[in-house]
Amino acid sequence: MNKKILLIFLILLSITLVSGCGSSADNFSGNSSTTDVNPESVEDSGSGVGNGDIDILYQISTIDALLQGVYDGILPVAALETHGDFGIGTFDGLEGEMLALDGNYYQIKTDGIAYPVSGEMTTPFATVTFFEADENFRLEEPANLTELEAFLDLKLPSENLFYAVRVDGNFSYIKARSVPRQEKPYPKLADAVSTQSVFEFENISGTLVGFRTPEYVKGVNVPGYHLHFITEDRRAGGHVLDLEMENGEASLDITSAFFMELPTSGDFYNVELGQDLQADMEKVEK
Template identity: 45%
Template sequence: MKKLYKLLSLAIFSLILLTAFTPASASETIYQYSTIDSLLLGIYDGDLTVKELKSHGDFGIGTFNGLNGEMVFLDNEVYQVKVDGKAAPVEDSTRIPFADALTFKTDSILRIDSVTSLEDLNNKVTEALPSANIFFAIRIDGRFSMMRTRSVPGQQKPYPPLVEVVKKQGIFKFTEIEGSLIGIKSPSFVKGIGVPGFHWHFITKDRTAGGHVLGCKFKNAVAKVGSYSNFSLQLPKTKSFLDADLNKDKEKELIKVEKDSIKD
């Protein structure tokens, strides 16, 4: 009996240790490579590959080395939207300077009657979310009466800051287009690391065009929403990142980069 008791105690102790040191569930984790402030500064070369990014999920947003276009990571496929607005899948060996990835899950469904602008969409989604202090991923598949996106041209060294690059961005307007609008909403306290608030990208249903979303309009849509309470940050080991001065506040630059200069 004593031997059985010892074995049982050992088993319980082992289970406690295993639980204590088990990594956070992948289904609850948003993975991020590098920081938004480093991208704003002009650090456009990373050592993360698309293959490695896919090991962290099947859904996400980012860009590519040299700032060569916008990334749409959807259904475990990574698409590159270049400065002409055209989208195409990329090779697993392609490298990345900044990205977010997660395993998409649907924790709730949000029915949206109508959206008249990107700000309107942000407000309606925010009102429906249970908290401002965790991360959310949102996916809306459907028909959009208007979608305005942008992409940026690939850069050559010495790299200019992102606020200068977007002055030469390509802007694309789609009307009555079917596709997928994907977004990540981050808490305000990620400032300097991630994009506080919403960050949206779009790709057409046939996966041939898209970009970073600047504006949108649609009616009668269903948004699938997943919640994420774990955040995993991987920092680059590249010389450009290690040598960079990341002490300056880039909030004003981020607002300029994200802002839509076109009025409907």
């Protein structure tokens, strides 16, 4: 009888051990699958990555690619809107200036008018974020563009972070531009802006929308300030070339995370990037 009981006990023990090993294997297999992580699913982890964190600067393509004539739209505005309610960029074929403010996207064409944008329109280059001000500053003294940028630089916690910049103010003068749609074979941006339309606004109120990016991202984005303008009634604007500001309020959104998607086909695959960046940028900003 004792031998039979011992035999039954050993059989039961073997079954338990085998079952335990199977469970452990399953658990190990399940844990190993977590290495395939979708960055967009990571939220509130402290890494600053994911749609749950609003302090992410999202960018499609690079400014260098745009400088070299990569103008084909690759991302619909409807998709871009899921990454930000504030930002700047351009549209398929380099047709006009993009400006996003308070969740509304606009296309400023060569007539200077700001048109509402449909979700089906595409962009070859854009930078957006969900704007939430971290710092606010009152601007009481008149300032030109250089002086305004210098004032904002003094307020930065660090020059090595990304900042979304919003300035609501009264302007005695603003010089802005928009570039017409380009046709293939696309010229470089420095050549495309030779056909730009320039607008001059006087004694007008409105909003500057844009970003300040660190010097070390040259080629990825515009080092320093890149600003677009839209009037208070949201009817006109353009890419800012110069300004004279009377007074207003500046807001900075400190953005410590940067996420970029690159084109996966088309001209981007073959263009030579990193060529004469500084010279091309200087031509574009005139």
